[in-house]
Amino acid sequence: xxxxxxxINKWLKFLDPENLKGNLMFxxxxxxxxxxFKDYVVDEVKxxxxxxxxxxxxxxxxxxxxxxxxxxxxxxxxxxLWLKDLEAIDEKDIEVFxxxxxxxxxxxxxxxxxxxxxxxxxxxxxxxxLIALRVKIEKWWIMNIExxxxxxxDESPEVKEEDIMTSSQxxxxxxxxxxxxxxxxxxxxxxxFKKKFETK
Numbered sequence: 001x002x003x004x005x006x007x008i009n010k011w012l013k014f015l016d017p018e019n020l021k022g023n024l025m026f027x028x029x030x031x032x033x034x035x036x037f038k039d040y041v042v043d044e045v046k047x048x049x050x051x052x053x054x055x056x057x058x059x060x061x062x063x064x065x066x067x068x069x070x071x072x073x074x075x076x077x078x079x080x081l082w083l084k085d086l087e088a089i090d091e092k093d094i095e096v097f098x099x100x101x102x103x104x105x106x107x108x109x110x111x112x113x114x115x116x117x118x119x120x121x122x123x124x125x126x127x128x129x130l131i132a133l134r135v136k137i138e139k140w141w142i143m144n145i146e147x148x149x150x151x152x153x154d155e156s157p158e159v160k161e162e163d164i165m166t167s168s169q170x171x172x173x174x175x176x177x178x179x180x181x182x183x184x185x186x187x188x189x190x191x192x193f194k195k196k197f198e199t200k
Contacts, residue, residue: 020115023114023115023119024115026119026123026124026127027107027111027114027115027119027123029127030103030104030107030123030126030127030130031104031107031108033127033130033131033134034100034101034104034130035104036168037130037133037134038076040134040137040138040168041076041079041080041083041134041137042075042076042079044137044141045068045079045082045083046060046064046068046079048145049061049063049064049068067082068082080093080094080097081094083137083140086144088136088137088140088141088144089133089136089137089140093133093136096129096133097133099126099129100126100129100130100133103120103123103126106120131168131169134166134168135166135168135169138166138167138168139161139164139166142159142164142166143159143161143164147159
């Protein structure tokens, strides 16, 4: 009897349009953010070793093969290990990433079951960890790669890490505002965008 009641409650939640839309949005946002994280990490490091463009393709130095790709058969894992060697991240960060990857796989392969059974309760925490890991790498990259290699950096005022607002922080704030229940926040960016182009 208790099991029947549990199934009824699951069906009621599953058939609730707002609940279903919310779960679909959150699970899709997690998967999309994870894929974006992978692309960002691999491409940022890869193009650090870019040597130019030849015959329709980008070219990369031999160091990319010996210092990055050689670290692991997975280019993503190899890139993370390279970042760890430079102390951009640590072993704990890589362990966290492995957990985040498992959640991504679970959502991708078992989404229909999870929509019925309920998304993992710890998913919001995992999403926050994913964003935090990307921001950590972004800030390290800005402080240790972009600023030191910028020829105009000597003339710029000193930049502190806590003052940096990364692109992913801005984008995620935009997404969360748009998905919030606050109508003013949700429509703010579209309204401002329209104003900008209506005045031209």
